[in-house]
Amino acid sequence: MTLQLDARIPAGPLAGKWDRHRFEMKLVNPANKRKYTVIVVGSGLAGGAAAASLSELGYNVRCYCYQDSPRRAHSIAAQGGINAAKNYQNDGDSIQRLFYDTIKGGDFRSREANVYRLAQISVNIIDQCVSQGVPFAREYGGLLANRSFGGAQVSRTFYARGQTGQQLLLGAYQALEKEIAKGGVTMFPRAEMLDLIVVNGRARGIVVRDELTGKIEPHLADAVVLATGGYGNVFYLSTNAKGCNATAIWRAYKRGAAFANPCYTQIHPTCIPVAGEHQSKLTLMSESLRNDGRVWVPKRKEDVGKSPTDVPEQDRDYYLERKYPSFGNLSPRDIASRAAKEACDDGRGVGPGGRGVYLDFADAIKRLGEDKIRERYGNLFEMYERITAENPYKVPMRIYPAVHYTMGGLWVDYNLMSTIPGLHVAGEANFSDHGANRLGASALMQGLADGYFVIPLTIGDYLASTKLEQVGADNAEVRAAVAEVERRTSRLLGIKGKRTVAQFHRELGRIMWEYCGMARDAAGLRKAMELIPQLREEFWRDVMIPGSGAELNQTLEHAGRVADFLELGELMCRDALHREESCGGHFRTEHQTPDGEALRDDEHFAYVAAWEYGGEGREPVLNKEPLVYENIKLSQRSYK
Amino acid sequence: MNLTLQVWRQPGPTAEGGLKEYKATDVSPDMSFLEMLDVVNERLIEKGEMPIAFDHDCREGICGSCGMMINGVAHGPSRGTATCQLHMRSFRDGDTIVIEPWRARAFPVIKDLVVNRGALDRIIAAGGYITAPTGSAQDANSIPVPKQDADASMDAAACIGCGACVAACPNGSASLFTGAKISHLGLLPQGQPERYRRALSMVAQMDIEGFGGCTLFGECQAACPKEISIDVISRMNRDFLRAAVTKPAERSGGGGDG
Incomplete structure (x- = not known):
């Protein structure tokens, strides 16, 4: 182990941790906030909410999305609803119960303190969204309606027909547009982050390709937030939007951010x-x-x-x-x-x-x-x-x-900061709250909790307690990162092989679904770990990308994403192979109860597996964050 | 099924464009329209040619990315259906299909079927929001909202911002889009404080962006994949008119930076 995985969980009783932490965090005074620039990559629930809220506080925000408008982020497709411990139904709900349901639903593989904070914040989210004009379903008396979702015996899910994600995202998007008009946020649509810039060990910017002109440029800041969603498209067929990709978090991984529990996938x-x-x-x-x-x-x-x-x-x-x-x-x-x-x-x-x-x-x-x-x-x-x-x-x-959905993602501490100082990760892109299985209607809750209520505060704490030097475009590390992206892009364009990007993507998806899908075993995972590097090698030898890099080139965009999936897929298999237990969405056929349920091994696997990039051609390094349960008794999950 | 496609190809914003013919063979009726284009594109790429560029993302009719004129109709022949949800069973073997980008002054073509719809974002930025900074909200149930109002608000809020209404309108008007946002927010109690100010600035922004005026052709509601009713335009006009007539002078002082 080479990384120090300090989750920085505040001391004291569970229920008071967040409150105590908010008091202990350092503040940036209002006049100084405008001197700081924060980059937010992604404009979905987590990114859109974070960008808008940071700008409301007074920071200079630069927000990036690959779509033509921030309103199109894939949060928009969430249908069913958002959980909150409001107990409006008087059916016995409470923050404690939402906390417990989420930990149990995640098969006891998530961090207590983060999940408790999520349950606490859930009530503020609903208030916030209603005040923004989210048209939640209502009863005839004019009060909010609720419905039930899986893994819960109370009705705590708020919804807007079958379009809850759309309505919540439009709330965040409208707040974002309001801040864009005010000048607090500069929006970069049709822009793709292709690398992270790390200077003196701190995240100081990103390398971005403008999808329309093909221009590759560094964008610098004092802190970076990645809110770029999950990596389900590694399977080719998924419910994710076609453009959803892992490139931002994968590039950050290769720059030193640990990747946690990559094998936790929700089917x-x-x-x-x-x-x-x-x-x-x-x-x-x-x-x-x-x-x-x-x-x-x-x-x-x-x-x-x-x-x-x-x-x-x-x-x-x-x-x-x-x-x-x-x-x-x-x-x-x-x-x-x-x-x-x-x-x-x-x-x-x-x-x-x-x-x-x-x-x-x-x-x-x-x-x-x-x-x-x-x-x-x-x-x-x-x-x-x-x-x-x-x-x-x-x-x-x-x-x-x-x-x-992918429960895995970049490892973050209680402040949602990754193992690279200054790099924060929010929403599905991080690993934090859902353990080995996410409950329905909890993704929207987490995205908005991170974006509206956690990131805006913890970024302030980071900036107030860190001394940052000036970094310009002529800095050697910045120039190297840009050169690396340019080299990679021209290498892709230069292959001019015979097979299409989609063919490689489909083939990778087939391997992942077959060997790293709903049921996994050691032999299959080993096989996948042989097949994927072969496919990757063929990709870099035989892929066909027509056109140039200096124009809108959707094939090139797709190729870059598939190239990263071809690496991430292997890490997912490696993680699935090492985790010799079944938990939540990770089902190893060797480890099951006599009646076919997931059989955990708490003695050996009650930890977060945080993988650290080992360098080109070298194996990644496994780091472990033990999961300590002080408030919940681990038990065999039963829904019988 | 075997089809003939006439597709608008335009290499860049300032380049000249034109219709080009392609054969789409062995098309399954269960394919979506975009999956049919995927197959055509795969064959183009295999030959080393540039595939047809088009915007798309969620492919389940909610993100609003996709949109093209299909035989002259925005999003094609199925009512209440975005292009990605249109399936090939709506066509017959041997059909010729003409595919063009959205046509509107305010939506310049970027490449092939991809257009710039940034004007719609700027209309929202002009006032399509409720100012409720994070953290300032009271309890969600403290203001009851009549169910009918919440439902009507939701009907308008269903807009996906695809721009089909603009493309379908002979005047290239964005009134259905703007009216939908004004109705969504104006029907809720939370939207009242900024209601008239919102109508004034959003309508003004539509003009700045070069959208045409509304003369109530009604083509927009026929093309809308979310079947938003043209009633939202009447509501916008009422709010705008009232705001224009009664517009109070905005005074500073007394707090707030609004």
Whole structure:
């Protein structure tokens, strides 16, 4: 171990840590804030909220996104909702319960202090969003409505139809535009970060390629925040947007930021199944549907070819209700996904290739009427029908698990600072709060908690307690970083091989899904670790990128991202191989209970695996942050 | 299915563009329109040619990145559907499909089917927000909002900012886009303090950006992938008119930097 992993968790009782920390943090006085420049990469919930809030405080902010507008960040696609411990339903919710549910949902692999803070801040988020004009669903009395999500027995999820992420993002985006108009934020759309600039051990800027002109330039600052989302697209097919990528965090990793728990991947149980070879992405059907939909497959293999309406009630296996009677269809995502895979592996899957299960609304429609169901999920049902040409009001939906979220990410301390001083990481890009499995409606909560309420304070503490020297574009480390990006870009363009970027990406995805997907074992992971370097080598020898670097070149952009996925995929397999236990979304078939549930090994693996880049051609170094539970008793997770 | 495509190719903002013909063969009816273009692009790349540039990201109809004129119709033939959610089963074997970028003075072409929609961001920056700095909020349930108002606000807030309304409008007007934001915020109690100021500055920004005026053709609501009603334009006009007539002089003093 070479890194000092100090999580900098404040002392004192859990409930008072954040308060105490806020008092102990150093402040930058209002007149001095405008002397500091902060770079925020990414404009989703975490990045957009951080950029707007930092600017409101008075900092100079520069914000970057690869899309043509900050409003298009992939947070926009989150459907179901956002959790908060408001206890408006009087059903026994509390900060303590949200904290406990999140730790348990993450299969006891997250950091207590961070998760407790998240639960505390959750209530402020809802207040903030309502005051910005987020049109959350309401009851007739005018008060906010709630629904239930997986892994919880209370109703604490706030929502705006099936478009909660969109509405929350628009709130942050509008605040961001307000600050842009005021001059506090300079926005760089269609700009991609291709490297991190580290000067004297501190993050001092980024190297950016302007996607329209191809210009590669250094952008310098006093601190850098990465809020660039997750890396699910390493699997090629995922529910992520096509542009989602790991390049920013991967470049930071290669500059010295530790990468934590890369193998923790969330496979979401309810997505529209793959239709054919041409498939370019997968579409999620919100977990909220499991409030009213019942998941089933035929009991007998002979019945899988039948129309679902011809399978009588007694011949259906409502397997989630059968196996997990107390949580039923609202079991957590990792458990529901594995159960679907099991049913399909058993030959009882439905639809093309037998990779699908039914999500049936017939009972709910009988109970509540079609209108009520339309009000709750209308846009999701329409989306389903547009894609499949089937009417889910009449026939059950067919769904199958798909890659959705990555719990792993850059290692951060309590201040959300990585192992590189000055480099902060927020939202899905960090590893901090969800352990080995994220609960539904918690990603939006974490993104906004980080962006609105944590980063704006901890950045101030960093700046107030650090002496920074002047760094200009002529600095040797800055020039070297720019030269490195230029070299890499021209190398990619110079290959002029025979195979397309998408072909390599699809092939990598196939390897990852096969060997590092819903179920993993040592032999498969070793095999993947042989296949991936071979594919990487072929990529750098045979990829075809037409055109030049001095223009809008979407193939070049994609190639750079796939090149990084080809390295990250191997690290994910390495991490999955070393973690000789099953926990949450990481399921090693060698480690399971007699009834097929994940079997943790707390004695040996109750730690965060923080991988440190070892240099070109050398193996990465494993560092461990032990997870200490002072307030929660570790137990076998049960949803039965 | 086998199709013939006529696609607008334009290498750069100042270069001349024109329609170019491509064959799309073995198209599956289950493909989305963008997946069909992916296949065409893959073949172009294999030949070392530049693929057709188009904006896209989420491919589930919510990010608003994609958008093209398909046989002269913004987002193509399916009502309430963004280009990425349009599927090839909407076409027939042997069809010829003409694909062009959004056409509007305020949306200059960048390359092929990619246009610059930055003007829409600047309209939002002009006033499409509620000033509520982080940390200043009161409890979320302290102001009840009638369900009907919250629902109507949500209807307008569903706008994805794709620009189809502008592209469909014979005048190149952004009124549906702007009206949707003015309605989303104006229907909520939280949006009242800035309501009239917002209408004035957002409408003024539309003019600055070179969008045309609205003469109520109604093409915008027909093209909108979120089926936002043209009623939002009436609401914008009412707020604008009232603001223009009653505009109080803004005085400084008394606190606040607004």
